[in-house]
Amino acid sequence: MSQNREAAISRRLPIASLAAIGLGLMLTAGTSQAASETEKMELSHAAIIGATCMGCHGFRGMGSGEIPRLAGVAKEVTAGKLLEYKSGALEGTVMNRIAKGYTDDEIQAVAEFFANQ
Amino acid sequence: MSLSRRGFLKLSMAMAGVGAATGLAGCQDSNSMADAKRVVVIGGGFGGATAAKYVKLFDPSVDVTMIDGQSSHTTCPFSNLVIGGLKDIDEITHDFSALEKRGINVVKGWVTGIDAEARTVTLKDGSRYEYDRLVVSPGIDFNYDAIEGYSEEVANTKMPHAWQAGEQTLLLRKQLEDMEDGGTFIMAAPPNPFRCPPGPYERAGLIANYFKENKPNSKILILDPKTNFSKEPLFREGWTANYGNMIEWIGGDFGGGVESVDPDTMTVVAGGTEYQGDVINVIPPQKAGWIAHEAGLVDDSGWCPINTGTYESTMHAGVHVVGDACIGSPLPKSGFAANSQAKNCAAAIVAMFHNENPPEPSWVNTCYSLVAPDYGISVAAVYAVEDGKTVSVEGAGGVSPLGGKNAEKEAGYAHDWYASITEDIWGS
Ligand SMILES: Cc1cc2nc3c(=O)[nH]c(=O)nc-3n(C[C@H](O)[C@H](O)[C@H](O)COP(=O)(O)OP(=O)(O)OC[C@H]3O[C@@H](n4cnc5c(N)ncnc54)[C@H](O)[C@@H]3O)c2cc1C
Numbered sequence: 001m002s003q004n005r006e007a008a009i010s011r012r013l014p015i016a017s018l019a020a021i022g023l024g025l026m027l028t029a030g031t032s033q034a035a036s037e038t039e040k041m042e043l044s045h046a047a048i049i050g051a052t053c054m055g056c057h058g059f060r061g062m063g064s065g066e067i068p069r070l071a072g073v074a075k076e077v078t079a080g081k082l083l084e085y086k087s088g089a090l091e092g093t094v095m096n097r098i099a100k101g102y103t104d105d106e107i108q109a110v111a112e113f114f115a116n117q
Numbered sequence: 118m119s120l121s122r123r124g125f126l127k128l129s130m131a132m133a134g135v136g137a138a139t140g141l142a143g144c145q146d147s148n149s150m151a152d153a154k155r156v157v158v159i160g161g162g163f164g165g166a167t168a169a170k171y172v173k174l175f176d177p178s179v180d181v182t183m184i185d186g187q188s189s190h191t192t193c194p195f196s197n198l199v200i201g202g203l204k205d206i207d208e209i210t211h212d213f214s215a216l217e218k219r220g221i222n223v224v225k226g227w228v229t230g231i232d233a234e235a236r237t238v239t240l241k242d243g244s245r246y247e248y249d250r251l252v253v254s255p256g257i258d259f260n261y262d263a264i265e266g267y268s269e270e271v272a273n274t275k276m277p278h279a280w281q282a283g284e285q286t287l288l289l290r291k292q293l294e295d296m297e298d299g300g301t302f303i304m305a306a307p308p309n310p311f312r313c314p315p316g317p318y319e320r321a322g323l324i325a326n327y328f329k330e331n332k333p334n335s336k337i338l339i340l341d342p343k344t345n346f347s348k349e350p351l352f353r354e355g356w357t358a359n360y361g362n363m364i365e366w367i368g369g370d371f372g373g374g375v376e377s378v379d380p381d382t383m384t385v386v387a388g389g390t391e392y393q394g395d396v397i398n399v400i401p402p403q404k405a406g407w408i409a410h411e412a413g414l415v416d417d418s419g420w421c422p423i424n425t426g427t428y429e430s431t432m433h434a435g436v437h438v439v440g441d442a443c444i445g446s447p448l449p450k451s452g453f454a455a456n457s458q459a460k461n462c463a464a465a466i467v468a469m470f471h472n473e474n475p476p477e478p479s480w481v482n483t484c485y486s487l488v489a490p491d492y493g494i495s496v497a498a499v500y501a502v503e504d505g506k507t508v509s510v511e512g513a514g515g516v517s518p519l520g521g522k523n524a525e526k527e528a529g530y531a532h533d534w535y536a537s538i539t540e541d542i543w544g545s
Binding site for chain 1: 171174175176177218220453456457460464467468473476478479480481495497498499500501510512513514515517523527530533534537541
């Protein structure tokens with residue numbers, strides 16, 4: 001993946017999750033691509049769930065090949081699809097097996113986490 | 118140091134007052150820099166590099182040092198594609214430069230000692246690093262003694278294990294290339310528990326694919342001490358669909374467990390029967406990486422017991438063990454699991470530094486296997502903590518459907534998974 005794409009993602013972060021991140025990132029993010037030294041991720045159950053999804057969906061949910069991007073997607077959209085995978089209304093190769101592992105509350109929380117990436 | 122970094126320091130100092138006033142002060146002010154917490158990570162593989170990156174992400178003020186004996190990591194995942202001639206070893210080798218750009222101090226050297234009382238680690242060259250918390254993710258080592266006639270030397274010359282990627286992978290690849298059409302490839306599969314439960318069977322399929330295209334009269338014989346194996350119905354279906362009866366599997370019920378090998382005659386003995394092979398791949402029984410034994414982190418099983426969710430060793434406080442080396446069950450010994458474990462471990466370490474409770478843990482694991490280049494299968498599970506124990510969430514997970522309806526799609530997703538997880542870990 002290019003540095004640029006990662007930088008583009010981190011540049012969006014402060015606006016979305018200012019409270020969780022603090023000032024450090026907001027300042028660097030505006031100044032350069034080398035923002036990664038101070039890039040921050042919130043410490044929460046939702047972030048842990050989200051981080052483990054990144055094994056397939058890419059760092060911060062940026063997507064990879066045919067595996068869809070989750071970063072910046074509206075919470076309602078992601079949560080809606082996950083609930084449909086969970087119920088079986090939507091069919092996938094692997095997401096039905098995965099979505100069944102989370103409570104509806106966890107699905108809402110992780111959807112919000114990715115909406116803010 | 119770049120201009121932008123200086124710019125950041127100046128700005129953050131100027132803003133420190135504002136931060137305090139609004140309650141938004143991050144961890145980046147000059148005070149907390151002075152007494153920064155130190156995390157040392159042993160291993161730059163799946164577990165170690167993930168832990169290093171995520172400790173830094175969860176709290177950029179932590180001083181993180183990652184130590185690996187090698188200057189880059191060649192992944193076992195997709196090494197079966199190298200063995201099958203479908204990928205170059207460079208494509209599965211990842212350096213640590215992106216981690217350095219994140220402010221992680223990367224050190225090349227073999228750790229030879231851990232002093233859990235003094236909280237220091239010592240390298241082969243005598244240098245020493247202090248830590249507040251240590252993460253150990255050294256992967257596996259082998260019980261060579263379990264198979265008569267086998268040794269590290271035999272592995273490095275005539276009968277590679279290729280269960281740590283790099284030279285071993287290339288040796289096995291070369292032996293397969295040198296083999297004549299009509300030859301026999303024998304694999305001695307390992308007993309449980311071992312790194313990557315579906316790995317031996319993925320390897321058999323991708324070698325069959327190479328034979329089918331280049332040496333179609335050759336045979337593959339898997340000798341296995343186990344009576345069944347991961348995703349067995351899916352592998353069997355896929356083998357038959359792609360390779361007819363080229364692959365034969367002899368399980369533990371039928372004398373599949375290899376007892377001895379003879380590199381001079383290129384034979385192995387299993388269940389009292391002698392088998393002759395042209396290329397022989399011996400995957401021995403396994404245990405936690407050597408340094409975990411040296412540091413007293415293992416129990417009688419040869420693996421490292423840990424506390425649920427935090428991965429802190431039950432043997433030594435302040436030391437966390439993730440990845441293949443830990444007793445991480447019900448999670449399997451996979452790269453995906455190591456990545457999931459390390460994220461939970463990193464969160465716990467940062468929370469402990471801040472005297473907070475770690476966030477509630479959560480894990481997911483999926484192992485994709487390529488039966489053939491365009492034929493993929495998978496097994497998945499989600500894990501949570503219940504009554505203080507890690508459990509596989511009921512009703513979730515499972516394997517791909519039989520019938521191969523998703524096999525082509527999943528082959529594509531396997532490649533996308535590899536790109537994602539390696540980018541997540543090493544940034545490349
Ligand atoms: C053929 C094969 C295929 C596989 N396919 C998959 C797959 O498709 N999906 C999947 O999820 N998993 C797969 N795996 C499993 C995966 O490779 C392991 O589970 C994973 O590597 C475990 O991570 P780890 O951090 O424990 O160890 P490793 O990734 O092996 O990392 C250990 C690192 O520690 C370093 N090290 C060790 N000791 C020291 C020391 N004393 N000092 C300094 N450095 C040290 C080593 O150099 C190494 O870089 C496969 C394995 C094999 C063998």
